[in-house]
Amino acid sequence: xxxxxxxxxxxxxxxxxxxxxxxxxxxxxxxxxxxxxxxxxxxxxxxxxxxxxxxxxxxxxxxxxxxxxxxxxxxxxxxxxxxxxxxxxxxxxxxxxxxxxxxxxxxxxxxxxxxxxxxxxxxxxxxxxxxxxxxxxxxxxxxxxxxxxxxxxxxxxxxxxxxxxxxxxxxxxxxxxxxxxxxxxxxxxxxxxxxxxxxxxxxxxxxxxxxxxxxxxxxxxxxxxxxxxxxxxxxxxxxxxxxxxxxxxxxx
Amino acid sequence: xxxxxxxxxxxxxxxxxxxxxxxxxxxxxxxxxxxxxxxxxxxxxxxxxxxxxxxxxxxxxxxxxxxxxxxxxxxxxxxxxxxxxxxxxxxxxxxxxxxxxxxxxxxxxxxxxxxxxxxxxxxxxxxxxxxxxxxxxxxxxxxxxxxxxxxxxxxxxxxxxxxxxxxxxxxxxxxxxxxxxxxxxxxxxxxxxxxxxxxxxxxxxxxxxxxxxxxxxxxxxxxxxxxxxxxxxxxxxxxxxxxxxxxxxxxxxxxxxxxxxxxxxxxxxxxxxxxxxxxxxxxxxxxxxxxxxxxxxxxxxxxxxxxxxxxxxxxxxxxxxxxxxxxxxxxxxxxxxxxxxxxxxxxxxx
Numbered sequence: 001x002x003x004x005x006x007x008x009x010x011x012x013x014x015x016x017x018x019x020x021x022x023x024x025x026x027x028x029x030x031x032x033x034x035x036x037x038x039x040x041x042x043x044x045x046x047x048x049x050x051x052x053x054x055x056x057x058x059x060x061x062x063x064x065x066x067x068x069x070x071x072x073x074x075x076x077x078x079x080x081x082x083x084x085x086x087x088x089x090x091x092x093x094x095x096x097x098x099x100x101x102x103x104x105x106x107x108x109x110x111x112x113x114x115x116x117x118x119x120x121x122x123x124x125x126x127x128x129x130x131x132x133x134x135x136x137x138x139x140x141x142x143x144x145x146x147x148x149x150x151x152x153x154x155x156x157x158x159x160x161x162x163x164x165x166x167x168x169x170x171x172x173x174x175x176x177x178x179x180x181x182x183x184x185x186x187x188x189x190x191x192x193x194x195x196x197x198x199x200x201x202x203x204x205x206x207x208x209x210x211x212x213x214x215x216x217x218x219x220x221x222x223x224x225x226x227x228x229x230x231x232x233x234x235x236x237x238x239x240x241x242x243x244x245x246x247x248x249x250x251x252x
Numbered sequence: 253x254x255x256x257x258x259x260x261x262x263x264x265x266x267x268x269x270x271x272x273x274x275x276x277x278x279x280x281x282x283x284x285x286x287x288x289x290x291x292x293x294x295x296x297x298x299x300x301x302x303x304x305x306x307x308x309x310x311x312x313x314x315x316x317x318x319x320x321x322x323x324x325x326x327x328x329x330x331x332x333x334x335x336x337x338x339x340x341x342x343x344x345x346x347x348x349x350x351x352x353x354x355x356x357x358x359x360x361x362x363x364x365x366x367x368x369x370x371x372x373x374x375x376x377x378x379x380x381x382x383x384x385x386x387x388x389x390x391x392x393x394x395x396x397x398x399x400x401x402x403x404x405x406x407x408x409x410x411x412x413x414x415x416x417x418x419x420x421x422x423x424x425x426x427x428x429x430x431x432x433x434x435x436x437x438x439x440x441x442x443x444x445x446x447x448x449x450x451x452x453x454x455x456x457x458x459x460x461x462x463x464x465x466x467x468x469x470x471x472x473x474x475x476x477x478x479x480x481x482x483x484x485x486x487x488x489x490x491x492x493x494x495x496x497x498x499x500x501x502x503x504x505x506x507x508x509x510x511x512x513x514x515x516x517x518x519x520x521x522x523x524x525x526x527x528x529x530x531x532x533x534x535x536x537x538x539x540x541x542x543x544x545x546x547x548x549x550x551x552x553x554x555x556x557x558x559x560x561x562x563x564x565x566x567x568x569x570x571x572x573x574x575x576x577x578x579x580x581x582x583x584x585x586x587x588x589x590x591x592x593x594x595x596x597x598x599x600x601x602x
Contacts, residue, residue, distance in 0.1 A: 048412055048415070110417060111417035112417075118413070175413075176412055176414075177413070251407075252503060
């Protein structure tokens with residue numbers, strides 16, 4: 001239906017008829033056209049696209065977080081700074097999409113039955129990019145000195161956290177279309193989160209053990225950085241548990 | 253006859269129509285409007301248009317059955333019967349008792365038969381009672397079938413949640429239009445059925461199309477229903493959508509469609525002729541209770557979902573209504589006819 005109107009509209013704009021009425025001073029035509037555009041613009045499609053772009057931004061943010069942490073651990077300063085800039089842009093981009101999603105949902109009263117769930121889901125996912133940005137910013141500002149024996153552990157935590165987020169985003173995409181299979185992704189997200197917890201525990205044992213030779217304040221700082229790296233997986237787990245509820249609500 | 257007198261006698265039927273529009277439109281669009289899937293304005297316009305179409309185009313079958321039950325041959329008698337049914341519905345609703353306009357009107361007609369000393373056709377009565385009992389059962393069966401189809405479609409197609417919302421809205425609008433048509437076709441007999449044999453209208457011809465007196469009567473009834481929809485149904489819709497039957501829009505679509513099918517099969521002359529011409533058992537054309545069909549459909553869905561939330565008292569309430577409503581209405585009708593004849597000196601039996 002929409003395609004039909006778009007074709008008609010394009011043909012109208014390019015036609016001689018359009019030129020005649022345009023220059024014959026029929027201003028009303030433009031008014032009618034504006035109204036027609038307002039009526040037939042497919043807000044559902046716009047919302048669908050915004051959700052998709054928002055999830056893409058979150059995915060990109062999580063990947064940038066991983067690459068940024070890797071760069072920091074490898075001491076690649078230039079690349080790391082690029083990642084910080086990148087995540088700032090991605091976080092802004094995600095925020096813009098989230099605002100659009102909220103606007104379209106409220107302004108055009110789309111999916112009234114599920115809008116609260118969808119908004120809650122999207123809103124809680126916004127923390128992913130916020131936390132990812134915060135971690136990279138903290139690394140840039142605090143510049144913690146990470147002991148070489150901990151580099152792999154920190155890298156693993158970041159990798160698994162990224163995996164948890166990646167799996168969650170896949171699950172959310174499925175919730176929007178094929179909600180029956182969402183449960184698999186929720187389970188996987190939880191699995192990655194518990195792996196991160198194990199890694200975090202082990203790294204904490206190392207930090208506060210005798211192997212690492214540094215002051216208590218430095219140890220506490222490393223502990224905090226490890227916690228921050230693991231926070232992404234915690235967010236993923238929280239969102240996954242919400243998703244599990246919303247999945248049931250979607251089944252008729 | 254004086255225009256004012258005709259208006260006064262028809263007022264009982266018009267009140268029934270208004271009441272039907274105010275209450276039953278909520279069964280069709282209640283969830284859709286209550287959950288803001290469809291705006292009230294849109295729902296009211298669709299409902300009104302299709303109720304009128306259903307009443308004028310498909311209302312004769314059920315009215316004919318009521319005519320077979322008791323051919324009321326005096327306008328004052330028809331007024332008393334209709335007013336008694338309306339009063340019964342009002343009184344029972346106020347006391348929170350289960351009630352249906354279809355059952356009230358049947359009781360009132362039997363009351364007229366008793367008053368006039370005419371034999372009531374037991375065959376027709378049995379047909380009508382069987383239909384009442386069968387209505388919620390059939391609604392439940394339809395709801396189960398539609399529910400399975402919808403569930404399978406949703407679970408086996410990758411429809412985006414946003415698109416699903418769009419389709420649900422359209423589904424609610426289309427099912428609502430069908431439901432309104434079926435309501436008009438089936439329940440117009442409750443509104444104007446008793447006036448059919450004493451219709452004060454003559455056939456008129458507009459642009460070569462003849463509109464019979466009965467069709468004009470049904471049009472008037474349809475308009476009364478539409479007025480009920482516009483003036484009072486919003487309040488009822490909000491109550492239905494938000495508190496009483498709190499069901500999801502997709503389940504509401506199933507319920508409305510199942511209910512509409514039930515009302516349709518009990519009012520479609522086309523279907524009746526199609527089945528009887530092939531020597532197949534046909535659905536009798538009887539006005540049925542839409543609210544009871546809705547309860548049946550909701551129970552059907554509850555049954556498919558495991559039957560955990562079925563409120564068995566609702567079934568009991570329905571059965572009480574089958575007996576209580578016609579009985580009360582019959583007594584009120586008899587008393588009203590006596591008063592009208594003996595106090596107001598009106599000719600209630602032709």
